[in-house]
Amino acid sequence: DVKVTQSSRYLVKRTGEKVFLECVQDMDHENMFWYRQDPGLGLRLIYFSYDVKMKEKGDIPEGYSVSREKKERFSLILESASTNQTSMYLCASRTVKETQYFGPGTRLLVL
Amino acid sequence: QKEVEQDPGPLSVPEGAIVSLNCTYSNSAFQYFMWYRQYSRKGPELLMYTYSSGNKEDGRFTAQVDKSSKYISLFIRDSQPSDSATYLCAMSLDNYGQNFVFGPGTRLSVLP
Numbered sequence: 158d159v160k161v162t163q164s165s166r167y168l169v170k171r172t173g174e175k176v177f178l179e180c181v182q183d184m185d186h187e188n189m190f191w192y193r194q195d196p197g198l199g200l201r202l203i204y205f206s207y208d209v210k211m212k213e214k215g216d217i218p219e220g221y222s223v224s225r226e227k228k229e230r231f232s233l234i235l236e237s238a239s240t241n242q243t244s245m246y247l248c249a250s251r252t253v254k255e256t257q258y259f260g261p262g263t264r265l266l267v268l
Numbered sequence: 269q270k271e272v273e274q275d276p277g278p279l280s281v282p283e284g285a286i287v288s289l290n291c292t293y294s295n296s297a298f299q300y301f302m303w304y305r306q307y308s309r310k311g312p313e314l315l316m317y318t319y320s321s322g323n324k325e326d327g328r329f330t331a332q333v334d335k336s337s338k339y340i341s342l343f344i345r346d347s348q349p350s351d352s353a354t355y356l357c358a359m360s361l362d363n364y365g366q367n368f369v370f371g372p373g374t375r376l377s378v379l380p
Contacts, residue, residue, distance in 0.1 A: 161311075197276070197372060198372065199356070199370050199371060199372035199373060200312075200356070200370040202368070247311055247312070256300070256302050256314055256317050256358075256360075257314075257358075257368060258314065259304075259311035259312045259313065260311050261310055261311045262309070262310065262311045264309070
């Protein structure tokens with residue numbers, strides 16, 4: 158079974174804080190993704206990575222950065238958290254010719 | 269027009285009913301179609317993954333793709349309260365890249 162884990166299920170941060178969300182997959186997948194999910198808007202791609210140290214912007218990268226130093230780990234960084242970044246953050250991974258597998262999600266509240 | 273449209277629901281049905289969930293899309297280049305189930309406060313889990321037009325069955329679930337109409341469906345037979353969740357459709361242009369597009373999801377409640 159594919160396993161994608163995320164470092165926190167719930168997180169509360171203050172405006173202006175730097176926030177790290179971490180994702181780990183155990184299936185040696187090449188591609189990893191970060192999405193945010195908001196009611197009525199569905200899943201929106203923030204960043205993805207197709208290899209170690211490689212990253213590509215998704216649809217809504219503003220205010221976020223990512224890091225992929227090891228194949229199994231993909232981190233999402235909110236440089237200076239703002240209230241409009243309150244959301245559910247979902248990490249996913251995939252390998253070629255397969256679909257995406259998601260982690261359990263992190264609910265982030267920025268006060 | 270959004271790239272993928274999905275009725276948000278909520279859809280409430282009695283236990284044992286047949287459920288039909290639908291998505292329409294605008295980009296005829298989509299080749300791969302997926303359905304995910306997402307329980308409250310959890311990540312989406314893959315239910316069905318299909319390529320091209322036709323039907324695919326897995327237990328109580330049947331995925332149907334009509335590329336000529338740009339319409340996909342998920343049927344759930346003998347629905348159970350445990351099927352209560354949000355169902356997301358997703359589609360992609362190819363099997364190699366990152367071009368996944370998700371629908372906003374339909375919330376389903378199966379009442380005992």
